[in-house]
Structure formats: C-alpha cells, structure tokens
Amino acid sequence: AQSVSQHNHHVILSEAASLELGCNYSYGGTVNLFWYVQYPGQHLQLLLKYFSGDPLVKGIKGFEAEFIKSKFSFNLRKPSVQWSDTAEYFCAVANTGFQKLVFGTGTRLLVSP
Amino acid sequence: EAGVAQSPRYKIIEKRQSVAFWCNPISGHATLYWYQQILGQGPKLLIQFQNNGVVDDSQLPKDRFSAERLKGVDSTLKIQPAKLEDSAVYLCASSIGTVSSYEQYFGPGTRLTVT
Numbered sequence: 001a002q003s004v005s006q007h008n009h010h011v012i013l014s015e016a017a018s019l020e021l022g023c024n025y026s027y028g029g030t031v032n033l034f035w036y037v038q039y040p041g042q043h044l045q046l047l048l049k050y051f052s053g054d055p056l057v058k059g060i061k062g063f064e065a066e067f068i069k070s071k072f073s074f075n076l077r078k079p080s081v082q083w084s085d086t087a088e089y090f091c092a093v094a095n096t097g098f099q100k101l102v103f104g105t106g107t108r109l110l111v112s113p
Numbered sequence: 114e115a116g117v118a119q120s121p122r123y124k125i126i127e128k129r130q131s132v133a134f135w136c137n138p139i140s141g142h143a144t145l146y147w148y149q150q151i152l153g154q155g156p157k158l159l160i161q162f163q164n165n166g167v168v169d170d171s172q173l174p175k176d177r178f179s180a181e182r183l184k185g186v187d188s189t190l191k192i193q194p195a196k197l198e199d200s201a202v203y204l205c206a207s208s209i210g211t212v213s214s215y216e217q218y219f220g221p222g223t224r225l226t227v228t
Contacts, residue, residue, distance in 0.1 A: 004155070043116065044156070044204065044219040090155050100169055101217065103155030 002027040004091050004104035012110045013081050021076040021107050023065075023091030033074040034092040034101065035065055044090070050074065051096075061085070083113045115139065117220035119205050125226045131193035134223045138186070138207030144168075145182055146217065147190050148204040156204055162188065163211055195227045 003026045013019060025031065035047040048059025055067040065076045074091060091104040118137040126132050138145050144163050148156035159178065161168040164185035173180070177196070182188040192199055202222040208215040 043221055044206075046216050049216075092155070100158055100161065101156075103157070105153065105155050 002031075002093055002095075002102040004093050004102055006089075006091055006104035006107050008107045009105065010108045010110070012112065014112050015083055016080050017111075019076070019078040019081045019085070019109070021089055021091075021109070023074045023076065023104060025072050025074065025091075025093045025102075027072075027093060027095075030096045032094045032096055033065075033067060034094070035059065035063070035074075035076050036090045036092060036103075037087050038090070039084075039087045047076075047089070081109075081111045083111050085109060086111045117205055117207055117218055119203075119220040119223055121223055122221060123224050123226075125228065126195055128197055128227050129194040131191065132195055132225060133189050133191045134203050134205075134225075136188045136190070136205030136220060138188070138205070139218055142207035142209055142218070143185070144208045144211050144215070145188050146204075146206040146208075147180055147188070148206065150202040150204055150222070152201070159190070161211075168211060192225075195225075197227050200225055200227045 005024045007022045033050040036044050037047045038044045048057050050057045050067045058064045063078050067074050088106045088108050090106045092101045094101050120135050146161050147159045150156040159173045160170040160180045162182040165182045180190045202224050204222045205220045206217040208217045
C-alpha cells in the first residue's frame with residue numbers, strides 16, 4: 001500500500017528565511033506527486049504537481065519541489081518565505097493514471113513577521 | 114467559477130445518532146470524492162464516484178457509512194450510527210475525470226463532533 005511521510009510536523013520560520021519541507025513516499029510503481037496547501041480558513045488547494053519530465057517543478061507563489069526517484073522524495077522548497085505563507089502543507093501521492101490520492105500527515109508552517 | 118459547496122459547515126451530534134453531509138461539485142466535474150480528515154492527520158479517501166457509479170470505496174466503513182451520488186451531480190454521505198472516533202472534518206472534492214492529471218478541487222469541509 002502507498003504511504004507518505006512528512007517528518008516535520010511544525011515549522012516556525014522568520015520572514016525571508018528559506019524553507020524546505022520533507023516528503024517521502026512508499027510505493028513500488030510509477031507515481032504522480034503533489035503538494036497541497038491549506039491557508040487559515042481556506043480550502044485545501046493544489047500548490048504544485050509532478051507527473052513526468054523535469055524533476056524540478058515550479059508551483060504557485062514561488063514554491064518549487066524536486067522529485068528524487070532514488071530517494072523516494074519530493075521535498076518542497078521556497079527561497080524566501082513570507083508571512084502569508086503561514087499554512088498547513090500536505091504532500092500526496094497517486095498511482096499514475098488513477099486519482100486516488102494518499103496524503104501525508106501535513107506540516108504546519110508559521111512564518112513570523 | 115463556483116467552487117465545491119458543502120453543507121453543513123459544522124455539526125455536533127451524540128454517539129449513536131445519525132448525520133448526513135451534502136456536497137455539490139463544480140459543474141461539469143464527473144468525479145467526486147469524499148475524504149475524512151481526523152485532527153493531526155492528512156485527508157483519507159473514503160469513496161470516489163465517477164458520475165453516479167462507485168470507483169473506489171475500499172476505505173469506507175460500510176457498516177455505518179453510506180454515500181450516494183444521484184444523477185451524477187450532488188452527493189450525500191451518511192453516518193449511522195455515529196461513533197466518537199468519527200469526529201473529523203469531512204471533505205468533498207471534485208475533478209473533471211479520474212486520471213491523475215486532473216486537479217482535485219476541494220470544498221470547505223464539514224466539521225463533525227461526536228460527543
């Protein structure tokens with residue numbers, strides 16, 4: 001069965017600091033990978049996704065993630081965080097061609113101004 | 114474009130009572146999902162519909178949970194009878210189709226508290 005691990009449950013950063021959130025998945029086949037974000041009081045929304053091709057994918061609001069197949073990882077990065085990035089971030093994996101998403105437990109990010 | 118609508122937003126019931134949640138997906142979206150998100154965990158898929166047919170309900174506790182999607186549009190999720198461990202946020206999502214390349218759009222969720 002697929003599983004997703006997010007090792008950082010809570011992260012606190014100051015504005016302008018760099019961000020990296022870890023995500024590792026367990027699955028033997030070809031996968032599609034996603035990062036979702038939930039801002040306070042808002043719906044869960046897609047931040048970025050990887051299906052194939054360039055393992056470095058760019059998403060909205062300056063976020064990017066790198067797929068490293070050998071490490072089963074899909075870490076999320078942002079060079080300089082803003083207070084508005086305060087949110088909960090979820091990594092998710094799905095079989096290729098099938099939309100069943102398996103989510104990690106999430107990472108709560110607090111950015112202090 | 115209107116998003117995924119869910120109601121009610123909050124519900125408090127006692128254990129052994131029944132409860133129902135409603136979801137209206139984005140117009141034209143053939144695929145509808147119900148997720149359960151327990152505090153401190155990520156969303157877990159309960160059931161997936163393609164139009165009005167069930168694609169995956171492997172994680173739905175069928176002894177107490179049921180869901181339907183009449184006419185391939187709106188959907189209801191019911192719990193009967195509720196247990197304390199059913200306290201969670203129930204999220205509805207929709208997408209154009211079942212293929213992974215289609216983005217899932219989530220609703221605001223219904224927060225259920227079972228006392």
